[in-house]
Amino acid sequence: MKQAKKYIIANWKSNKDTSEIITWFKSVSQLFIERKLKNLADFEIVICSTYIHIPLVKQQITSYQLPFKVGAQDISPYSNGAYTGEVSAIMVSEFAEYVIIGHSERRIYFHEDEDMLREKTQMGFSAGLKTIFCVSNNKAEIPPDVTIIAYEPIWAIGTGKTETPLNANEVARKIKNDNKVHIVIYGGSVNKDNICNFLTQKEIDGVLPGNASLDPNSFWEMIVNAASN
Ligand code: PGA
Numbered sequence: 001m002k003q004a005k006k007y008i009i010a011n012w013k014s015n016k017d018t019s020e021i022i023t024w025f026k027s028v029s030q031l032f033i034e035r036k037l038k039n040l041a042d043f044e045i046v047i048c049s050t051y052i053h054i055p056l057v058k059q060q061i062t063s064y065q066l067p068f069k070v071g072a073q074d075i076s077p078y079s080n081g082a083y084t085g086e087v088s089a090i091m092v093s094e095f096a097e098y099v100i101i102g103h104s105e106r107r108i109y110f111h112e113d114e115d116m117l118r119e120k121t122q123m124g125f126s127a128g129l130k131t132i133f134c135v136s137n138n139k140a141e142i143p144p145d146v147t148i149i150a151y152e153p154i155w156a157i158g159t160g161k162t163e164t165p166l167n168a169n170e171v172a173r174k175i176k177n178d179n180k181v182h183i184v185i186y187g188g189s190v191n192k193d194n195i196c197n198f199l200t201q202k203e204i205d206g207v208l209p210g211n212a213s214l215d216p217n218s219f220w221e222m223i224v225n226a227a228s229n
Contacts, residue, residue, distance in 0.1 A: 006199055007148065007185050007206025008226060009046040009132060010213030011073065011100060016049065021056055027216035029064035037227045044206070045223065046071040046098050047213075051087050054095045071098035071132070074106060077119035089120075089127035099129045100208075101146075104136055104154050118143040132208070134187070138174040148183040149175050150208045156188025158211060163188060165197040165204070172203035192221035196229045 048071035076086035102117040124131040125145040133146040172184035187208030
């Protein structure tokens with residue numbers, strides 16, 4: 001039986017300007033040229049930048065012919081229209097295939113609640129985006145039509161402390177059991193040294209690294225370690 005793909009989804013958060021993005025892609029593509037990785041087809045690698053940089057990320061991926069997909073970190077709960085400052089799912093879908101919804105930073109700093117997150121998920125689904133819905137435990141409300149669930153304990157985000165792979169696996173199992181989702185990934189201080197501990201768990205279908213995706217070398221080493229496992 002063919003094994004399902006494993007996801008490596010880089011969440012750049014509110015980081016990087018144009019020149020830093022250009023440098024990042026130059027370095028990563030150089031590393032790809034220097035060392036050909038065999039099992040890359042087993043991975044779905046997604047880069048989630050700020051809205052404003054999504055077209056640039058797409059252009060860089062295309063011009064270096066990297067095996068990466070494009071993602072957004074958020075979308076509006078509304079469609080196109082009189083919603084000043086918002087970026088709709090339809091607009092994002094012109095450039096990106098994936099969107100992160102309900103990251104704990106959005107829930108905490110921007111007060112996004114379950115109703116709003118349901119609207120956002122619905123918008124993403126209607127626009128044909130694959131939604132990566134973040135939850136901090138297996139009891140969280142999960143809207144219908146979510147593509148991927150990211151289990152991210154809040155205390156593990158950006159702290160250097162991770163959930164144990166066994167606990168993360170158990171939470172992933174429960175999420176799959178209680179909801180109609182087949183893909184659950186783990187996020188929270190994932191890096192090159194611990195990525196394989198999570199990817200080798202039966203119920204964990206990928207990872208969502210933040211900090212460790214910002215530096216091209218550290219991102220590349222995560223991919224190398226994952227692919228050589
Ligand atoms: P981190 O972030 O890898 O820096 O902990 C993960 C996330 O917030 O998605």
